[in-house]
Amino acid sequence: PLVGARAPATGLAYDALMLKHGCACGAHAPTHPEHGGRLQSVWARLCETGLAARTERTRARKATLEELQAVHSEAHVAAWAGRAGAGAAAGKAGAEGRAVRLVRLACGGLGVDADTAFSDAHTPPAARLAAGALLDLAVRTARGELRNGFAIVRPPGHHAEPNQAMGFCFFNNVAIAARILHTRLGLQRILIVDWDVHHGNGTQQIFYEDPHVLYISLHRHDDGNFFPGTGAATECGAGAGLGYTVNIAWPGHPPLADAEYLAAFRSIVMPIAKEYDPEIVLVSCGFDAAGGHPAPMGGYNVSAACFAHMTRDLMTLANGKVVLSLEGGYDLAAMCDCAQECVRALLGDRPAAPPLAELARVPAPHAQRALRAAAAAQAPHWPQVKRSVALASASALEAGAARPGCLQSER
Numbered sequence: 265p266l267v268g269a270r271a272p273a274t275g276l277a278y279d280a281l282m283l284k285h286g287c288a289c290g291a292h293a294p295t296h297p298e299h300g301g302r303l304q305s306v307w308a309r310l311c312e313t314g315l316a317a318r319t320e321r322t323r324a325r326k327a328t329l330e331e332l333q334a335v336h337s338e339a340h341v342a343a344w345a346g347r348a349g350a351g352a353a354a355g356k357a358g359a360e361g362r363a364v365r366l367v368r369l370a371c372g373g374l375g376v377d378a379d380t381a382f383s384d385a386h387t388p389p390a391a392r393l394a395a396g397a398l399l400d401l402a403v404r405t406a407r408g409e410l411r412n413g414f415a416i417v418r419p420p421g422h423h424a425e426p427n428q429a430m431g432f433c434f435f436n437n438v439a440i441a442a443r444i445l446h447t448r449l450g451l452q453r454i455l456i457v458d459w460d461v462h463h464g465n466g467t468q469q470i471f472y473e474d475p476h477v478l479y480i481s482l483h484r485h486d487d488g489n490f491f492p493g494t495g496a497a498t499e500c501g502a503g504a505g506l507g508y509t510v511n512i513a514w515p516g517h518p519p520l521a522d523a524e525y526l527a528a529f530r531s532i533v534m535p536i537a538k539e540y541d542p543e544i545v546l547v548s549c550g551f552d553a554a555g556g557h558p559a560p561m562g563g564y565n566v567s568a569a570c571f572a573h574m575t576r577d578l579m580t581l582a583n584g585k586v587v588l589s590l591e592g593g594y595d596l597a598a599m600c601d602c603a604q605e606c607v608r609a610l611l612g613d614r615p616a617a618p619p620l621a622e623l624a625r626v627p628a629p630h631a632q633r634a635l636r637a638a639a640a641a642q643a644p645h646w647p648q649v650k651r652s653v654a655l656a657s658a659s660a661l662e663a664g665a666a667r668p669g670c671l672q673s674e675r
């Protein structure tokens with residue numbers, strides 16, 4: 265036998281230097297909901313439960329300027345990658361220092377916009393570490409050196425556009441990893457699933473014309489009245505990328521929960537993902553769809569068990585090569601519960617079943633309408649959704665009954 269050959273482990277990326285990014289004013293929630301305590305709490309929970317000890321802790325490293333420029337402009341990297349970045353790119357551009365203006369925030373700190381605080385000393389290293397930590401997990405998982413992984417990182421990334429920081433985001437962590445898996449490892453089919461309650465406008469924009477990356481997002485859209493307002497079902501990609509953007513744009517009311525998210529997975533997400541047959545799955549793993557997040561930062565009630573079920577569903581793809589990367593999530597207890605259950609799923613533990621009431625509940629009519637709208641928009645590109653969308657009008661139990669043995673809990 266291969267001496268010392270061990271089954272590849274679940275990688276866990278975390279670095280305390282990412283805690284230091286924040287506003288000079290030093291406030292946490294509610295002034296600054298995206299604060300270092302979010303990571304601290306999740307890491308503590310993974311340590312207290314012994315889950316961190318069952319994983320392979322990977323060192324976070326700063327993404328290089330070249331890696332950041334895989335999806336971001338030189339000016340953007342120069343602006344947000346710190347002195348090193350500013351020096352290099354500014355030298356080329358000739359412009360002195362930061363190419364973008366910071367605004368004074370009501371709290372007295374400085375930021376890109378009213379929401380996105382910036383600390384000269386701590387934001388660039390944290391943002392580069394977040395991108396680098398995920399990149400290493402993704403590359404090592406793609407190579408089979410790791411079974412799967414979870415990047416416990418901040419600042420988040422999915423709102424960051426090629427030349428625009430916004431929505432707490434500076435570098436698009438998941439987009440950088442996906443682009444580099446394609447350009448450096450030659451992967452041809454990379455799936456990004458974004459279940460953060462907010463649409464990943466940056467990720468969508470970056471891959472809108474790229475067939476090598478299929479972007480599937482489930483988000484509260486509210487007809488465009490929920491931050492950031494993008495992500496309508498009719499946004500399906502363009503050019504060579506037509507059909508490689510899938511938006512499940514939820515209504516604002518009623519509060520959605522497991523019944524709707526499980527229905528989305530069995531009726532739209534998994535049928536398309538199986539057809540695409542990705543070589544790796546990256547997840548923009550925000551937990552702000554969980555209970556405990558009142559609007560405007562959520563308003564839904566998805567359970568920790570449901571996030572674990574969605575993780576397990578995705579593990580049936582790409583030989584189980586799934587890497588979660590933290591995006592949003594602000595209620596500390598909810599974040600810890602969700603992160604814990606997702607890590608347990610990645611480790612191969614059987615996840616707890618979602619609440620029976622949710623398994624038995626038929627998805628809300630407004631949500632069924634959203635799923636039918638997504639199926640209608642995608643039918644030209646993914647014909648099988650014309651049939652699978654029928655599963656959206658049944659409860660998980662009824663749908664499972666239709667296809668025996670499909671519910672995780674029956675396996």
Ligand SMILES: O=C(c1ccc(C(O)(O)C(F)(F)F)s1)N1CCn2c(-c3ccccc3)cnc2C1
Binds near residue numbers: 297379423460560593
């Ligand atoms: O909803 C957002 C989000 C920005 C980033 C969000 C995210 O998608 O959860 C990410 F990127 F962090 F993962 S969600 N914004 C920015 C903050 N915000 C707020 C704030 C609420 C409290 C304090 C400061 C801002 C109200 N509405 C918004 C719009």
Ligand SMILES: [Zn+2]
Binds near residue numbers: 287289295369373
């Ligand atoms: Zn502040």
Ligand SMILES: [Zn+2]
Binds near residue numbers: 550552591592
């Ligand atoms: Zn969010």
